[in-house]
Amino acid sequence: MKKTITEFKKYRSDMNDKILNSGFRDFNKFFALDNKAYINGALDAKTKELMGLVASMVLRCNDCILYHIDRAVEEGANRQEFYESFNIALIVGGSIVIPHLRFAMEQLDELLGDKNE
Numbered sequence: 001m002k003k004t005i006t007e008f009k010k011y012r013s014d015m016n017d018k019i020l021n022s023g024f025r026d027f028n029k030f031f032a033l034d035n036k037a038y039i040n041g042a043l044d045a046k047t048k049e050l051m052g053l054v055a056s057m058v059l060r061c062n063d064c065i066l067y068h069i070d071r072a073v074e075e076g077a078n079r080q081e082f083y084e085s086f087n088i089a090l091i092v093g094g095s096i097v098i099p100h101l102r103f104a105m106e107q108l109d110e111l112l113g114d115k116n117e
Contacts, residue, residue, distance in 0.1 A: 005110060008066055038071070046075035050085045057089035057100050065100060066107050073111050082108055 003011070019027050038048045049072040056064035072082070086104055090097050 005066070005070065005107070008063070009070070012063075012067070044075075046072060046077050046081075049075055050077060050081060053082075053104075054085050054089045054092070057086065057097050057104060058093035060093075060096070060100050062100060062103050065104050069104060069107050069111060079108070079112060 016031070020031060038045055038052065041048075043051075049068050053065060053068035053072060056068055069082070072085075082104075086101055090101060
């Protein structure tokens with residue numbers, strides 16, 4: 001059964017809370033490092049999220065793909081920026097990325113709707 005984006009976000013949030021409140025401090029250190037990597041710096045947050053998206057597609061992690069698409073939308077990425085990012089993932093990763101490209105297109109349509117920016 002396919003999870004909705006809302007269900008995915010709730011599950012992710014609930015499980016992150018469980019992990020971060022487990023008392024094992026190394027989890028917190030890694031999550032802090034991960035969060036810091038995606039804030040504005042020499043590269044803006046949108047570009048970093050698109051880079052994370054490309055890496056996630058090449059590594060074939062659908063949860064990560066959805067997360068980075070959602071974050072890139074929040075940072076203002078438009079459809080053409082996603083298409084170019086998807087293409088980089090396809091070029092780098094090869095045909096094995098195609099199933100994840102399908103997933104990414106489906107999620108993008110759900111998040112952007114009819115916006116053809």
